[in-house]
Amino acid sequence: QTPTSLHKDSVTQRGSGKIPTVEFISETLINNVVQDPQTGRIYLGAVNNIFQLSPSLQKEARTETGPKKDAKTCTPPASGCQDTVLMPNSNKLLLVHPSNGSLIVCGSRYRGICSLLNLSNVEQELYYNDNKGQRTYVASIEDNVNVVSVMSNYTKNGRTFKVFLVGKGYGSLDSTKLISTRILEDYQDWVVFENIIEASAVQTAPFVLKYLHDFQHAFKEDGFVYFLFSRTLDGTDNKNLTFVSRLCENDQHYYSYTELQLTCGIKNRYNKVQAAYVAFPGKELARVMSQSGNYGTVTSFTKVLFMVAHPDDDESDSALCMYPLNSINQQLMDIISHIDVYLCTPPQWILNHTIKMWLKCRLSSLIKGLHSFLVLFV
Structure with a gap:
C-alpha cells in the first residue's frame, strides 16, 4: 500500500556504521510473496500486477493482470457475460511449481481462475484457459476471501500427478469447498486446475452462514498437510477462534482431516490469526520454551509454528504466539484416539463422514485447545 512503483536503494544509519538496505515498492497492494528455493528469485502477487525480482530485490520482469473487463456474476468466457466493466484483478494465490518451471497464479478475475x-520470465504466459467453467474456479472475486495453498502429489492408476491443495473461505458467489485438490495437467476427464477430490467433510454447506472461515497459511511437514485459519462461532456470534487442521498428504479422500483449536494470550485474547510461518527456533528461544515447562523438550531442531494474532475488537493490538509442531501433533493424536479418523493408512472400513459428524467431532469436548508461548508486541 505505497504511493509509487519503483525500486530504490537506501542507506540506514545504525550506530557508527552504515548498512545498505534495499526496498521494492509497489503502487498497488501486495497480497502475497513467494520465493523459488532453487534460484532465490522472489515473486510478488499485487493487485493488477505480478512482479519478478532477483534475490537482491532488483526487478527482472513484470506482467500486468488488470484491470480487465469482468462482472461479479460473470462465468467465462467473457463473450457470454453481460454488464462487464473494468475491474481490478487481485492476485490472491502464488505458488512455485518447480518441476515444470512455472508460477501458479490465481486472481479474482472470472471468479478466481488461474494461469x-x-x-x-513472468511476462511469458505458459497456460491460460477461461473456457472450462466453474470446475476451474480456484480463488474468489470477493476481496475478503483469502486463499492459501501448498504443492503436493496425487497418485491414480499407477501415475503420480503434481497437484496443489487449496484452502479457501466462502464468499457469496463461491463454491462450498473449504479444501480442494487441483490438478496441473489434463488427464482423461480432468482439466488443468480442476478439483479432483469430492469430500463432504470439508465443505461448508449447509453451514455457510454459521461458520465463516478465514484461511491464512498452509504448509507441509513429515507427510502431513496443515492449514491455519480462523472461524466464527456461529451465525449469532461473530467471535473468531483460530484452528490448525491437518490431513495426511497421501489421503485421497480427506478422511484423516482433524482440527485443533489454538489459544493465544490470557483467556485467548488474541483469537484471530493474521499471519504465520514455520521455522526452527534459535538456541536461546528453544531453551526458554523448554524451561517454560509447557512443551517438553524444545531444541533448535524442533519446528515451531509462529503465529501473529489480534483480538476481534482491536486489529492494532497484536501478539506473536509460538507452537512447537510436535506439541500440535501430540494433541491431534489425542483427538484421533477418541474419534473415527484414520491415520495415514486407512483401515478396511471407513465411515462415510458427513459434515454434521465432522462438526460434532471438532466442536465436542474431546478437542482441547493448545496453549501458546506468548510474546506481546509493545
Missing part, C-alpha cells in the same frame, strides 16, 4: 507463468 501458469514462466518462472524465468
Whole structure:
C-alpha cells in the first residue's frame, strides 16, 4: 500500500556504521510473496500486477493482470457475460511449481481462475484457459476471501500427478469447498486446475452462514498437510477462534482431516490469526520454551509454528504466539484416539463422514485447545 512503483536503494544509519538496505515498492497492494528455493528469485502477487525480482530485490520482469473487463456474476468466457466493466484483478494465490518451471497464479478475475507463468520470465504466459467453467474456479472475486495453498502429489492408476491443495473461505458467489485438490495437467476427464477430490467433510454447506472461515497459511511437514485459519462461532456470534487442521498428504479422500483449536494470550485474547510461518527456533528461544515447562523438550531442531494474532475488537493490538509442531501433533493424536479418523493408512472400513459428524467431532469436548508461548508486541 505505497504511493509509487519503483525500486530504490537506501542507506540506514545504525550506530557508527552504515548498512545498505534495499526496498521494492509497489503502487498497488501486495497480497502475497513467494520465493523459488532453487534460484532465490522472489515473486510478488499485487493487485493488477505480478512482479519478478532477483534475490537482491532488483526487478527482472513484470506482467500486468488488470484491470480487465469482468462482472461479479460473470462465468467465462467473457463473450457470454453481460454488464462487464473494468475491474481490478487481485492476485490472491502464488505458488512455485518447480518441476515444470512455472508460477501458479490465481486472481479474482472470472471468479478466481488461474494461469501458469514462466518462472524465468513472468511476462511469458505458459497456460491460460477461461473456457472450462466453474470446475476451474480456484480463488474468489470477493476481496475478503483469502486463499492459501501448498504443492503436493496425487497418485491414480499407477501415475503420480503434481497437484496443489487449496484452502479457501466462502464468499457469496463461491463454491462450498473449504479444501480442494487441483490438478496441473489434463488427464482423461480432468482439466488443468480442476478439483479432483469430492469430500463432504470439508465443505461448508449447509453451514455457510454459521461458520465463516478465514484461511491464512498452509504448509507441509513429515507427510502431513496443515492449514491455519480462523472461524466464527456461529451465525449469532461473530467471535473468531483460530484452528490448525491437518490431513495426511497421501489421503485421497480427506478422511484423516482433524482440527485443533489454538489459544493465544490470557483467556485467548488474541483469537484471530493474521499471519504465520514455520521455522526452527534459535538456541536461546528453544531453551526458554523448554524451561517454560509447557512443551517438553524444545531444541533448535524442533519446528515451531509462529503465529501473529489480534483480538476481534482491536486489529492494532497484536501478539506473536509460538507452537512447537510436535506439541500440535501430540494433541491431534489425542483427538484421533477418541474419534473415527484414520491415520495415514486407512483401515478396511471407513465411515462415510458427513459434515454434521465432522462438526460434532471438532466442536465436542474431546478437542482441547493448545496453549501458546506468548510474546506481546509493545
